[in-house]
Amino acid sequence: MSARGPFRRRTVRPSTFPGAASDPAPARRVARRRRALVPALAAGLLLSTLVACGGGGSAGPATVNWYVFNEPSGSFTKAAAECSADSGGRYRIKINLLPNDSDGQRQQLVRRLAAKDTSLDIMALDVTWPAEFAEAGWIRPITGPAREEITRGTLPAAVDTGTWKGQLYAAPLNTNTQLLWYRKDLVPNPPKTWDEMLSQAAALAAAGKPHYIETPGAQYEGYTVLFNTLVSSAGGSILSLDGKRVELGEPARRAVEAISSMAHSPAADPSWSNQHEDDARLAFETGHAAFQLNYPFIYPSAKENNPGLLANLGWAQYPSLVAGQPSHVTIGGYDLAVSAYSKHQQSSADAVTCLRGRDKQIRNAVDGGLPPTLVSLYTDPAFINGGYPFAADIYEALRNASVRPKSPAYQSVSLQISSTLSPPSLVDVGRLGDLRGRISDALDSKGLVP
Template sequence: MFAALPLLASLLAGCGGDGEASGKTTLNWYNFPDDSGALQQAADKCSQASGGRYRIVYNRLPRAADGQREQLVRRLAAADSSVDIMGLDVTWAAEFAEARWIREWTGPAKRQATQGTLLVPLQTATWKHKLYAVPYNTNTQLLWYRSDLVPAPPRTWAQMQTMARALARQGKPHFVEIQGAQYEGLTVWFNSLINSAGGSILNRNATEPSLGPPGVRAAQIMRNLADSPAADPSLPNQMEDQNRLAMESGTAAFEINYPFVYPSMKANNPKLFKSFHWAPYPRTDADRPSRPTIGGIDLAVSAFSRNPGPAFEAALCLRNRENQLTAALKGGLPPTMRSLYDEPSFIKNYPFAKDVLAALQSASVRPITPAYQNVSIAVSHTLSPPASIDPKSSVATIRDQIDQALQSKGVIP
């Protein structure tokens, strides 16, 4: 892979607008803060692989997604030429592309970016049938449960609530931990449910809300859980980490969360870890497969970079097989390359790799629209707190607010 990079550099020259700088070039890569060291290791390896033509500097963005987006938006709105490569949340590509802040991937760069990459993550990097980023990592939720409380995991949300009620009657841990706070996690929950019910938040062209009966069905499931013994009393304030801590404390029987909870349980509660198992995301209906929402980061090249050719080359190197495997093993970030899910070292550290892959292959994406920030706010504000949801009227409110959000033009504040 690294041996091919000098040749690829000449092929990628046509991808950029400005000419490549001669000699050693500094490429600034802005991405989420990584405590594992995997991102810095990737930057160092790719700098070395360039043969001295460029050096990648890894710049840490704020830890919260909103802070990351705010910093990038400010820099790009000012046409900051010091930004070369960016790690975008999977909901940002359409907005940034519409604002003409990121470059389209074409030619050899596009072919290499898409070859062997999982199809659903590629959807998050595409806008108006054009590729504007390359999937760097991905993520999806599973159902985590205690096998000492339930010998076999539930297949549907209704089954899970029935099991929770039975455990409550026996005075045993019975909560279902899920993200119920008024933030992006609540939108993800609704999006996973509506897609699992056969619908979507927006229509295929992202021009108007879809919702319909699947939206009402999704809202009803959320309300049913929030208004049952399965609901943690802290549900209206809970995010992923609060869910993790509640499960580790032993008060819950089920948890809908990302794979980071597995090593955390192993480290923090070894005794409970022995009965900490996983299963596919619950179905809305027994005869319909679940479609959990994916997360992740896509790498994009700034429209204002003075060195687009090297930036495209570097982005491909940063997300190559070796660096994705390192990020998966060190940082627990599921890869976007299909072949890595057959890699023995990955499977050893990710015993649920098969289930994550299955989920990714049938997963859903959040609405792809430049107005996504406003769409998400309309969903999360209307459905908070979950116990106050009125399925039909709440979905009608979401529809009205999305209609207004889709009238927004340009950058979302």
């Protein structure tokens, strides 16, 4: 809305006004009409101001645009409709679908934010993006009572994903972590270590039974997640805590050796170097594998696509690299953030609180396989018995979770990891030197930018 309002003042010169000089009576009548017109103009100005600023009832609810990926079960669509209804007419949430792959999602959001697009209100951010978006000034910090409400009862690891430099910028919508999924008819006792998993797969292969271990291995973010999980599970990290230095010590060597040992064993699916999460799910559902390292979305999928498999589907903690030590699986999920350029800051903030409400998180988990961020749900019998029987295992994995390297340059860091260590069959410890140099360049903005 212009600061000058919708009206322009037009000056009428006395010399051009009819009868202004020769007829004082008409002049007085004109003056009276002008005085009477002032209140009407003022009322019109006030009404136009309210409409332009969204403050009048006639303007209707504010349209809050939520940019989010397509959730096939429809739980996001239902949440948007419910929150719109619950707002009492203050706002209406409109879903704008982003591409299904995270790279495409980020690209579309970055382009709009760089152009200061005011139609962008709420964004679903992959947990690796808040640092970058906050550093760029694209998202608003969450402070005061709103921060207290969002963090109260929320998994600390999930809160950490939306935090940058000690400030909360994004509210956890859902979290995510991987488990070891296996066929109970083939694997009576799930393996506890990486080497034990490979040995069991080799034994099944020798017996002519399904034996593959399905997990992402293509050159993309899912492969970076695998490497980060293995490095963390070996007791190390890719970057320093402040995100400014490359680590990659002895734990990175053990991680590379774990990938190489699987790539050169019968456990490796021939298409491993091309697999994404969904490819791993399909391969497991069609009966070609005995194991799968993947997210819990595979459970509702198996329930719908292969009920026979569901009866034999078991789950356990991700196999460790260090005997007797828990694995540290990379946390995933999405956070909700309000654009710094949104015209509906308060409505958007209120909508964020509603969209991540308890009932919404339950539906996201049961129907869509997206783990909740509220601690209390993981011990809620109604939630567990209502379609989330592996809640305790997910919670244990989240308590031991690791995060991906926090840095505004994370996209470049991830790209260097997935490209340098691909394909899995050619990985060896000799590549770690190149990887250290490339990540260091990425941190200094010298590396390849996606």
